[in-house]
Amino acid sequence: MLTKKNSDEAEPEQTLLSTQALDFCHGEQEDYRIVMLKLEAQIEADIVLAEPALLEKIDRLFACNVGEYINLPQLVVVGDQSSGKSSVLEGLTKLKFPRNSGLCTRFATQIIFRRDPSLRGRKISGSIISTTHKIEKGNASWSMSDAESLNEADFESLISEVSEFSKRMRVKFNCSKVHKAMGLSTSAGDNLPTFSSDVFRLEIIGPHENHLSVIDVPGIFKTTTPGLTFKSDIALVRDMVLNYMRNPRSIMLAVVPANVDIATQEIIEIARELDPDGIRTLRILTKPDLVDEGAEEKIIELVEGSQDSEELGWVVVKNLGQKDLQDPSKDRDIAEDIFRHSPPWNRLSKDNYGIEALRARLQTLLASNVRREFPSVRSEVLKRLKECKRALEGLGEERESTEQQRKYLLEIVSKFQRITENALQTNYGSQDAFDDEPELRLATLVANRNALFSDEISTHGHTYAFVSHTHDDDSEDQRNRSVASLANSVCSDADKFESEEECKSIPSRKINSCSDIEDILHDCVPIQDSQTQGTLAWIEKIYRESRGFEIGTFNSTILSSVLKRQSAKWPSFAEGYICDVICVVHTFIKKALTIICNDQRLGQNILSFLLDGLSDKYRQALSTTNFLLRIERDGTPMTQNHYLNSNLQKCRQERITSAAKKSSVSVTYQNGSSGECVPLSDLTQIHHMNNMEQTVQDIHDILKSYYKVARKRFIDNMCMQAVDFYLVTGPEAPMGLFSPAWVYDLSPEQLDDIVGEEASVRRKRKQLKKQLKDLESGRKILV
Structure with missing residues (x-):
């Protein structure tokens, strides 16, 4: 049940949407919980968690909006629309993302996994991280209570509610509640935007979660949907995706369906252009079950051949098909494991197949990336903090009230x-x-x-x-x-x-x-x-x-x-x-x-x-x-x-x-001296x-x-x-x-x-003060 509560203390840049301890450990899901716990325990036996404290610090930097000012280490999921990105995220989060809503992803979503042994089940919370130029105070928060699970309807309701917040902030979006909070279009002709630059932060905490953070961005598309998307949206989404991919500290997870010509996929071409050595591009192949008969060998050769290069290589992920999604008894992980044992896919290494192999790769990549970049991130935060203070000083003292103005003058x-x-x-x-x-x-x-x-x-x-x-x-x-x-x-x-x-x-x-x-x-x-x-x-x-x-x-x-x-x-x-x-x-x-x-x-x-x-x-x-x-x-x-x-x-x-x-004459006196004399006449x-x-x-x-x-x-x-x-x-x-x-x-x-002050100076001061606040929070996190 969703309830709306007023809150004067709501942060201007981030309005929390939290769900109270959504526990998968009750009722009819008890058997599934036992199976999952055993499976997760087995996976954790093979995974060494590296630097969870550093990972948590980077996540907290994202939460306080430091990513607006400097590049942070991150994993970014990119791909074309309908490439299977949402299904991959479902496999990672164990949450059912909304489907059949026109467009699946209209804003960047940061998904954070964090372990807390003190919890009995999973706790899921969501929040909006507003972009810098939309600094307004929110006065409402949303919460979900009395929920034993987060099914598709609940999750869609939560996403939809976030959009309502963004609409009040004059940011426009869609996917029921997140779309309303972001002010996104929910129907044709409502004159609201379809995409937003805001970030939806989804945090999943549980006793068995591994530390991991992934950012999902809208999929690139080339064809508009009448009444929903326009040609300008094509460029907007492309620029948004490129902005994340250009970050030199980001590792790109390029999702490509296996049943298309991979060499011609635009997302692969962009990744190769931005990362020619492939050292920060992990390619994910989805929909292997749709590969034409006889073409499987080419896919397997592509995946296995990447193991000998310095590139991060490929991982094959099998998600549920449209027909299987309608059957509640179908288990995604079991179906993926069964498919792996069928030829010729059984020839693939376990490191290159399955959602758990992907999860392990992501953890290792993120941990090593964070460990490598952390010192430079700290230096850059301190540098930007210094520059921000200098810029604020350059604006002079704040002078909005009469007393401030008189004192300044x-x-x-x-x-x-x-x-x-x-x-x-x-x-x-x-x-x-x-x-x-x-x-x-x-x-x-x-x-x-x-x-x-x-x-x-x-x-x-x-x-x-x-x-x-x-x-x-x-x-x-x-x-x-x-x-x-x-x-x-x-x-x-x-x-x-x-x-x-x-x-x-x-x-x-x-x-x-x-x-x-x-x-x-x-x-x-x-x-x-x-x-x-x-x-x-x-x-x-x-x-x-x-x-x-x-x-x-x-x-x-x-x-x-x-x-x-x-x-x-x-x-x-x-x-x-x-x-x-x-x-x-x-x-x-x-x-x-x-x-x-x-x-x-x-x-x-x-x-x-x-x-x-x-x-x-x-x-x-x-x-x-x-x-x-x-x-x-x-x-x-x-x-x-x-x-x-x-x-x-x-x-x-x-x-x-x-x-x-004129009448004077020269004379010499008896003492031998000389002078001028004028006759009296x-x-x-x-x-x-x-x-x-x-x-x-x-x-x-x-x-x-x-x-x-x-x-x-x-x-x-x-x-x-x-x-x-x-x-x-x-x-x-x-x-x-x-x-x-x-x-x-x-x-x-x-x-x-x-x-x-001029309106432009006031806006700049407001932005700098927010930036200073965010960077100061980041500095405290990095201490």
């Missing part, structure tokens, strides 16, 4: 702040990332751009070159070369230039824009070099166009006019400079997030949520730049710096000295200028002196206020936006949008 903030602190303190030796990613050397990049900005404005920031009364052309050329060299150190590769002589204009930007903030940045514009001629003529023109009724002086507004014109290139230099530093900072933030997160998507999510706040910070720096430009160029010229007067006195002295040198000619020339010269000297003060002040203010305060180290710097306070202000929905 706070850890990223902490790492970001640490790398920012090291970058600003030039502590580049603290992390390898600074060597691998030059964009992270924030302080150095900003300092280089500061220096370039200062040098460019000092060298090229004025519209007209000031009149110089000293011979400093060599120093000016050296400055030009220095500016070009410094520019190359901060420019993007595409924008590098060798020297100012090769450029008729100077690019305002030296670093390529970041695409995600390009809309708030200024474009790169060419800046023309300063004009070296016509400075005094230009000032005279301004004076003539702006003069009033002043006597011996000039209107103070003229200074503002000439200063604004002389500093006309400052906005382009300043805007290019501030935009470059913004790009340096933004690139640093992006690169740091990418390195810290180890996940490009996560880094992009954080940046996307930060972008509005970052853009506001950048706009503030741009606004400060415009503010400083307005003060210097549009405001009232003003300074309390004594350097203005020093500059002015120096400028006038240089002009007088330069003029005096010539001094009056040095200051000989009309009112216009004197005023223009005064405007030039005052402009030159004040321009130097304003230029240095402007450079310092740009570096300290617009850049350092608003972009680098100040409290308003963009890096400070990504902080714990920002994280705590996020809503659960925002946290999930930022930190929540």
Whole structure:
């Protein structure tokens, strides 16, 4: 009687279907039990069980699904449909497999025999080992109780019940109860699959069972059954069978009917292709009673000839025919023994004939295979376990709940702040990332751009070159070369230039824009070099166009006019400079997030949520730049710096000295020294200028002196206020936006949008966690 029971503790990958102690030792079967016990005792006298503990460990590895991840030693029964595989399994298990149900085998079945002397009879239990991609929690188990035997109807009912479980797991299958558990098709037109990749695990424990484990897979077929199988099923089953046969640790039991042309059997061809030496292929001939008269010798020669080779050879198995199956009094083992004594089959060695000879061969093969492969299996389990842990670590901490997500994001903030602190303190030796990613050397990049900005404005920031009364052309050329060299150190590769002589204009930007903030940045514009001629003529023109009724002086507004014109290139230099530093900072933030997160998507999510706040910070720096430009160029010229007067006195002295040198003569003094002297009569000619020339010269000297003060002040203010305060180290710097306070202000929905894992990552994590659990169970088994 079958009953369904709920169970919250059911394993997700394996739902148990157990039968309570199915005992063949009761009632009318008592005589048969005695016969079987005697027969089994005689067989066991000739069989030496090898390494039962190792065999049990391998079976337990299968049970905890380790076979999904590594190849395990196993015996695999393969063959075409209707080759007699099910009959062979009946002989091995002493169970009646369902027949006449459309298809016999639609999923892999692992049959495990285990000895337990404490039992009076056999205990049979079944379970489904689900494939990795179908990880769902089952909440039901099935059991069979009050059953004295497991007849065909009971066994078919059990198989059928397993299928119902697989249907709930969206795995589809058929053979009454296993088929329903696996969700397989049970009737034409139900749109359910016919075959499943799940494994049905059937464990038979008894006081006289020998340790053995065999896997039966669906038979290969070439013709579809209308309403039940389709062309896609042909390829599906073939791939499933090949997957088991390709396992280098598997021993293939190739079942072939003796009444067909063996040389043309597809399963034999596949086995020969995968195992050309035949060292892991045991061939099983069934249906010898159907061999045409006269063809028996060929079969016997084939079987006996294999004994002299390194191949595993052949075993002949005689099963009950269709007519005998209808007669309950027919005993399979007795019928097989009677057939063996009939000529010419009586010439076969007992090692090559019968189900018990097959059982003995299987035990020996499995034991030696397990003993040989066990060390490598253990090594591979440990290796895969290590790889699985590394893969899980690569996914980062699990972050499904709001608390997990917030904690994870706070850890990223902490790492970001640490790398920012090291970058600003030039502590580049603290992390390898600074060597691998030059964009992270924030302080150095900003300092280089500061220096370039200062040098460019000092060298090229004025519209007209000031009149110089000293011979400093060599120093000016050296400055030009220095500016070009410094520019190359901060420019993007595409924008590098060798020297100012090769450029008729100077690019305002030296670093390529970041695409995600390009809309708030200024474009790169060419800046023309300063004009070296016509400075005094230009000032005279301004004076003539702006003069009033002043006597011996000039209107103070003229200074503002000439200063604004002389500093006309400052906005382009300043805007290019501030935009470059913004790009340096933004690139640093992006690169740091990418390195810290180890996940490009996560880094992009954080940046996307930060972008509005970052853009506001950048706009503030741009606004400060415009503010400083307005003060210097549009405001009232003003300074309390004594350097203005020093500059002015120096400028006038240089002009007088330069003029005096034109009238100087060389003299030798009484003490023998020499020098330059200017006759007093010539001094009056040095200051000989009309009112216009004197005023223009005064405007030039005052402009030159004040321009130097304003230029240095402007450079310092740009570096300290617009850049350092608003972009680098100040409290308003963009890096400070990504902080714990920002994280705590996020809503659960925002946290999930930022930190929540993608569906693919969640699936991968779930699979890896299951794999880790299975492999960890396997490791414990192998200890």
